[in-house]
Amino acid sequence: MRNSIERVLPRGAGWYDAVYVSGRSTPLSFKNNRLHSVSESESSGFGVRVNLDGRTGFSYTNDSDNIDGAVKRSVDMCRYGDRENYSLPGDAVVSFEPYDDDINGFNLQEEINRGEKIIDDLKSSFPGINVDMGIASSTGVARLLNSAGVDVSYKESYYSVSVSCSYIMPDGTRIETWDSRSELKPVDCSFLKNILSGKIEKALHTEKISSGLYPVIFPPPAFGRLLSFVASGFNGVSVWKGISPFSDKKGEKVFSESFTMTDNPFIPGSPYSVPFDGEGVNTVKRFLVRNGVIETFITDLKYAERLKVEPTGNASRGYSSLPSPSFHGVAVEPGNISIDEIISGIDRGIIAEQFIGLGQSNTITGDFSASLDLAFLVENGKIRGRVKDCMISGNIIDLLKKDFII
Amino acid sequence: MILLLITVAVIKAENGIEMNGKYSEAVYKGKRILESLPVDYAEIRLASSTGTGISLSGENVESFTIGESVAGSVRALNNGSWGFATFNDLSMLEKYIKSAVLSASLVSPSEKTVLTRSPAVEGNYKISAVRNFMDVTPDEKFTLARDYNEILRSSAVVQTTRTGYRDVNTKYTYMNSEGSFLSYDKLYCGISLAAIAKKGNVVQPFHESVSGYGGFELVTGKETLAERVVKTAVDMLEAEPVPGGTYDVIVDPKLCGVFIHEAFGHMSEADFIHENPRMKEIMVTGREFGPRSLNVYDDGTIPVLAGYIPFDDEGLSPRKTALIKDGVLSGRLHSRETAGRMGEEPTGNGRAISVMKQPIVRMTNTYIDNGDFSGEDIFDSMDDGLYAVDVIGGQTNLEMFTFTAGYGYRIKNGRKGKMFRDVVLSGNVFSTLKNISMIGNDREMFGGLGGCGKGGQSPLPVSFGGPHMLIKNVLIGGKM
Numbered sequence: 001m002r003n004s005i006e007r008v009l010p011r012g013a014g015w016y017d018a019v020y021v022s023g024r025s026t027p028l029s030f031k032n033n034r035l036h037s038v039s040e041s042e043s044s045g046f047g048v049r050v051n052l053d054g055r056t057g058f059s060y061t062n063d064s065d066n067i068d069g070a071v072k073r074s075v076d077m078c079r080y081g082d083r084e085n086y087s088l089p090g091d092a093v094v095s096f097e098p099y100d101d102d103i104n105g106f107n108l109q110e111e112i113n114r115g116e117k118i119i120d121d122l123k124s125s126f127p128g129i130n131v132d133m134g135i136a137s138s139t140g141v142a143r144l145l146n147s148a149g150v151d152v153s154y155k156e157s158y159y160s161v162s163v164s165c166s167y168i169m170p171d172g173t174r175i176e177t178w179d180s181r182s183e184l185k186p187v188d189c190s191f192l193k194n195i196l197s198g199k200i201e202k203a204l205h206t207e208k209i210s211s212g213l214y215p216v217i218f219p220p221p222a223f224g225r226l227l228s229f230v231a232s233g234f235n236g237v238s239v240w241k242g243i244s245p246f247s248d249k250k251g252e253k254v255f256s257e258s259f260t261m262t263d264n265p266f267i268p269g270s271p272y273s274v275p276f277d278g279e280g281v282n283t284v285k286r287f288l289v290r291n292g293v294i295e296t297f298i299t300d301l302k303y304a305e306r307l308k309v310e311p312t313g314n315a316s317r318g319y320s321s322l323p324s325p326s327f328h329g330v331a332v333e334p335g336n337i338s339i340d341e342i343i344s345g346i347d348r349g350i351i352a353e354q355f356i357g358l359g360q361s362n363t364i365t366g367d368f369s370a371s372l373d374l375a376f377l378v379e380n381g382k383i384r385g386r387v388k389d390c391m392i393s394g395n396i397i398d399l400l401k402k403d404f405i406i
Numbered sequence: 407m408i409l410l411l412i413t414v415a416v417i418k419a420e421n422g423i424e425m426n427g428k429y430s431e432a433v434y435k436g437k438r439i440l441e442s443l444p445v446d447y448a449e450i451r452l453a454s455s456t457g458t459g460i461s462l463s464g465e466n467v468e469s470f471t472i473g474e475s476v477a478g479s480v481r482a483l484n485n486g487s488w489g490f491a492t493f494n495d496l497s498m499l500e501k502y503i504k505s506a507v508l509s510a511s512l513v514s515p516s517e518k519t520v521l522t523r524s525p526a527v528e529g530n531y532k533i534s535a536v537r538n539f540m541d542v543t544p545d546e547k548f549t550l551a552r553d554y555n556e557i558l559r560s561s562a563v564v565q566t567t568r569t570g571y572r573d574v575n576t577k578y579t580y581m582n583s584e585g586s587f588l589s590y591d592k593l594y595c596g597i598s599l600a601a602i603a604k605k606g607n608v609v610q611p612f613h614e615s616v617s618g619y620g621g622f623e624l625v626t627g628k629e630t631l632a633e634r635v636v637k638t639a640v641d642m643l644e645a646e647p648v649p650g651g652t653y654d655v656i657v658d659p660k661l662c663g664v665f666i667h668e669a670f671g672h673m674s675e676a677d678f679i680h681e682n683p684r685m686k687e688i689m690v691t692g693r694e695f696g697p698r699s700l701n702v703y704d705d706g707t708i709p710v711l712a713g714y715i716p717f718d719d720e721g722l723s724p725r726k727t728a729l730i731k732d733g734v735l736s737g738r739l740h741s742r743e744t745a746g747r748m749g750e751e752p753t754g755n756g757r758a759i760s761v762m763k764q765p766i767v768r769m770t771n772t773y774i775d776n777g778d779f780s781g782e783d784i785f786d787s788m789d790d791g792l793y794a795v796d797v798i799g800g801q802t803n804l805e806m807f808t809f810t811a812g813y814g815y816r817i818k819n820g821r822k823g824k825m826f827r828d829v830v831l832s833g834n835v836f837s838t839l840k841n842i843s844m845i846g847n848d849r850e851m852f853g854g855l856g857g858c859g860k861g862g863q864s865p866l867p868v869s870f871g872g873p874h875m876l877i878k879n880v881l882i883g884g885k886m
Contacts, residue, residue, distance in 0.1 A: 032681050034517050037488035037764065038509035040502070044494060045475075060473040062494045065428070073472050080470040080548055112513060130681055168684050174804055241464060241566040243602055243609055322469045357801040357808030357832070364602075364609050369830050369883055371808045389806075391832065391883045 001067070002145055005048060008071040014051035015088050015147040016074075017279065021045055021319050023140030023156070028111060030133040033119050035112060045319035050074045055081035060320040086305040090148035092280035098273045099139075102185035103157035106137040111186070118193045122165060125197055129167045136160050137186065150280050158182065158271045161189040167200055173388070175203045177354065177374060179221075184271050199353065199374065205385035207377040215349035216392065217342055217378070222352050226396045227330060229363040231261070233397075234288045234296070236303035236314075236325045243364055245397060246294050255292040255400045258335060262287050263298060265313070265328035272329055278317025283328065286312055300325045335406030342405055344381035351376040351383065352392060366397030429454050432478060432496040433579050439500065440583045445507055447521055448482040449582035451719065451761040452496065457574035458539075458547060462555040464566045470548060478502070479761045484510035486518020492762045520746040524722055526585030531716035533593040535621025539573045540593075542622050547571055550626065551597070557632035558601045561640050565604035570615075571597050571625065572855055578761070586721040594618070594867065596712075596855040597625045599632050603639040610827065612639035612812065613798075615854030617867065618710045638796075641825060642813055648826035648882055654791035655831065655880040656784055659850040661811055662872030664797040666702055667772045667858070669807040669835040671870075674704070674729045674737075675755075675767040675860075676744035682804070688836070693735050696839040699777040702730040704739055706754060706770030712853030712867040713770035720756035720765050727753045729772075730839075741767045759863040766861050774872035777845025781874045784844045786820045792882065793817050794829050808832040808883075830883035838877060846873035 005018060022044035029036045047060035048071050057077030061070040119131045136159070143153035164178030177199045179192050218226060233244040246254065265283035266273055276282045279301050286296045299307060300315035300323045315323035343351070355370035371391050377384045429452060436450040454476045461468040479492040480503050489509030491502040539547070551571040558567035573595035580588040596617025603610045614635050618624045657665065672678060679685045706715045706724025715724050720742045728736045740748070741756030744767055756765035785793075796812030811829040815822045850871050857865025 032517075035487065035513055035515050036519070037490050038512055039490040039492070039764075040505045040509060041492040041762070042495070042502075043477075043492070043762075058469060058471050060471070060475075062475045062477070063428075064495070066474070070473070077470055077472065077544075080467055080544070082467050108512065128683065130683075132681075166682065168682070172684055174682075174684060176803065241602075243565055243604065245607065245609075320473055320475070322471075356803045356806065357799070357810070357830070364611070365607070367828070369810075369828065371803075371806065371832055373803055391808075391830075393883065 002151065004067045005071050008068050008075070009050065010052070010075060013075070014054065016048065016050045017088055017144065017146035018046065018048040019278065019317060019319050020143040021140060023138055025136055025138030026106065026108070027134060027136035028108070028115065030115050030119065030131065033123065033131050035115070038108070046070060047317070047319040047321070048074045049322065050078060051084065052078040054083050054085060055079060056084050057081055058322050062319070084302055084305065086301045088146045088148045088150070088301070089280045090150055091282065092144065092150045092152050092276040093282060094152050094154050095275045095282075096273070097154040097156070097275070098184065098271055099155040099157045100185040103137060103139055103159060106159070106186050111135050114188065114190060118163060118190055121193050122197065126167045126200060129165050131163065131165045133164075134160070134162045144278070144280055146280060152276070152280070154275060156271070157184050159184065159186045161192065163192050163196060165196055165200075169204065173206065175200050175374070182271050184269055202376055202383055203374060203386040207385040207387055209350070209377055209387045209390060215346055217346070217349065217351045219339070219351065219353055222354065223332075225355065225358055226368060227261070227332065229366055229368065229396055230400065231288070231327060231330045232364065234298060236297045236299035236307055238364070239297045240303055240306050245365060249294050250297070252294055253292045254294055255289055256402065256404065257292045258404075258406060259289055259292050259400050260287065260333040261289040262331055262333065263314070263327050263329065264331055267329045267331070270329060274328065277313045278315040278323045281311045281313040281315065283313040288330070298325045298327060332406065337405055343378055343383065346378045346381060349378045350387060351378060355392070366395045368396055369393035428496045429476065429577070432499045435499055436503075437581055437587065439503055440581060443482070443503070443507065443583055445482045445484040445510060445583070447583055448480065448506070449580065449721065450478070450480050450499070450503070452478045452579045453576050453761045455574050455576040456540075457572065458544070460548060460551045460571040462551055462567070462569040464559065470544070472544070477761050480506040481764060482506040482510045483519060483521060485514055486520070487513055487515045488519060488764070490764055519743055521742045522745040522752045524584060524586070524752070527721065527723075528587050529717070530589045532591040533619045535593055536623040537621040538593065539595050539622040540575050554597065554599055554628065554632045557629060558599060558636050561601075561603065561636050563603045563605055563640055563643060564601050564636060565609070566602050568600040569597070570855060580717065580719070580721050582721050588717050588721055590716055592619065593621060595620070595622065595625055596853065597628060598855045599628070599635045601636045601639040603643050605643045608643055610639050610642040612642060615856060617712050617853045617855050619712070619714050620710050624710070638813065642827050645813060645825040645827040647828040648792070648814060650883055652879050653882050654788060655877050655882070656788060656791065656793045656817065657875050657877060658793070658795045659848065659872050659874060660852050661794055661797050661809070662774055662875050663772070663852055663870035664800055665807070665809065666774050666872055667769060667868070667870040668800045668802050668809070670702065670729070670839065671704065671769045671772045672802060672860070673805070673835070674739050675769070676738050676740045676748060676750070677767045679738060680744060680747060685804070688805075689735060689738065691735050691737065694733055695730050695735050695836065696733045696842055698733045699845050700730055700733045700839065700842060701728065701775040702773070703728055703775060704755070704769050704772045708771050711771045711851055711869040712857070713772070713869045715754070715757070715770060718754045718756045718765065719758045722752055722754040722756065724754040724770060739767050739769065741765055757866060759866045763863050766863065768860065768866055769858065769868050771851065771869045773849060773851060773870060774845065774875065776847040776849045776873050779844045779846050781846050781848050784846055784874050784876050785817065787844060787876065788817045789819055791817045792826070792829070793822060794831060802835070805835045806832070807835055831880050832883060833881050838880065841878040841880070842875055843878050844876040846875060849873040
């Protein structure tokens, strides 16, 4: 591959790098309580970035016979690019692979049986329920090479199960809920049906609530969605463009002392872990916020140069696009209080599980406004039932400055 | 100029589409194998695309790329179960046909999939362009995008901008075991224009996008649109959030279109109806859904619009389907599978975002048709209410919807007053449809490089639209 790139590069070309990815996946899809389709998918692609006279061009192809064509196009596009003066890393190391050999134990028939069992169990608890489910296994190889001498590749494996169900109560009220898991290897995810059953059980009884200010509990999936608005302000791109509310606040204490948020490329068992990023920068766990103080904005090589900081190893890259900064796995450091304790400390409040319409407002500033799709009323420390037809609004950044419990 | 550098053997195929050797060989092989494949039904889709993408932001060139991709898929139905295989090495077609057939034959499902069948059809379709963008130089495309971007940057309070240009030329071949053979030389292009204004801690983005099937003429001459984007973003800095409450609301043609697409159109998709017992009870044809003046259509036959299709991804012709006629529910959208399952006529709405995905029921060009009133009549009739303009986003859950309008104005005695931002409309689609009290005669259609998402397939090009419309008693969310 290196030869086919260098053969085409003009004399005096600066640096280049290229990614080649290939993968194979087997997704199963259950619709309306039954197996709907079994698929097999194979794909590969090649993307190449060339820097000529300090300007960068890029092109891609998934036709393995036309690598030359992509390199030529990339060279031709250089003259339109911005000036970029960073150099490529030469020390990318495959310290681990986001891969588990057990992925080869994926057994189609076994998965189908497990899926059908989950559906049967949910059906027996909630007659008339409609369940859709996706189960997929995939493996792949990602290869990166560059003019600084790097030519490394790692294997990837991925297994996922997602279940969504819709249950209509005799009075016509609809409860829709879902959950999913992603792993490096096939694992029995039958426990998902218990999580979903639990949520449906709690929603069978409905309660009324009037407008006002209430304490609200956001379970991890719901909190994660709100957190993504905050995290977007830590992306080097929005910082550099000046649209992040944190652009000029590095080193300042913006959040409450109890708030620490990290970006972690090494979450054990996570299929989203990577040894180095899309440009070959080795990855490290970063503190975005430590005890309320803003510490790191994530960057790729380009935005590290623009912001005059060290690259953080957050370049994300498919074969058909240029790298751009993105998070590996944003996590908030847990507090030391259990969810049951939080609930028991509330006189009158709400647990917000699922939203409709979140993310339509001006999320850069942290504002949110959404209808509550699935939410529960808490009274005197106990979950009373579901609350319907209400909206929630606020500003997540402001809320994380004030009193909250993790 | 740059495209000429691609060194592939170009041959002229029978159907008039230029293809490289592997592609035409796959077409030939696929056709032959389908003739005698031992399954109930099978289809092969092949596509080869070349596309240009430009993205500018502020004073920077984020990316300018010309890329290409080839892809193929085989879908087979055997004994009521689907097998599907996708690949990008077209020389391996036979292997993937076997794989799809094997996948389909693995299990014998309890409830079998039944398809609507169709007689064999043949056709070659080609988008006509005033000026084919494949003949436009990269320089000219770049200049166009840069000029729009300069307009967006023209205000001092604009913090940053994003200007996107995209074009794609796809050679698409569809063939199935019923003997249908269709080819389509597709030209799709569009631009998106966004300005983000900032003053103190207030950040206001605004965005517009246009797209369609045709040539470079679709994206030139949009200076006025770019000016409107920057003006709106800047004006919104001074706007206050709207106080929450119940209002009579005039929606503009774009919000009208998004409302009918999101809140009602998705409910007219037969897979949705079939999967939801409650929807089956509600979506009964013949039932009254709105005023007599309310007519809603989905029509994939309208050329140029982003939802145009010469045939759907199951080889069926599109049509104009009346979803609501004179206020009464009169139709729904089908794929072969949902039509077969519900025993109704197919409507040619089986669509996929690419050959790598399986077709599902999707909309095309969906709109509320014109009524009797002029825009002026509607504003004149309003003593006190809101005018909600444009849309930032929307989400629905069965009959409940939430939309965020781009911005809005207070209307007093027919006159536009104070501007508002964060105008979030929510409610029940059925009661909202019944609350439509005046429908204008100034329908417009909107596309854009975004598109519609469903079942993990996004973005699918669609268009939507309608006229100005007065809706009574709409719940507007606001801060307390």
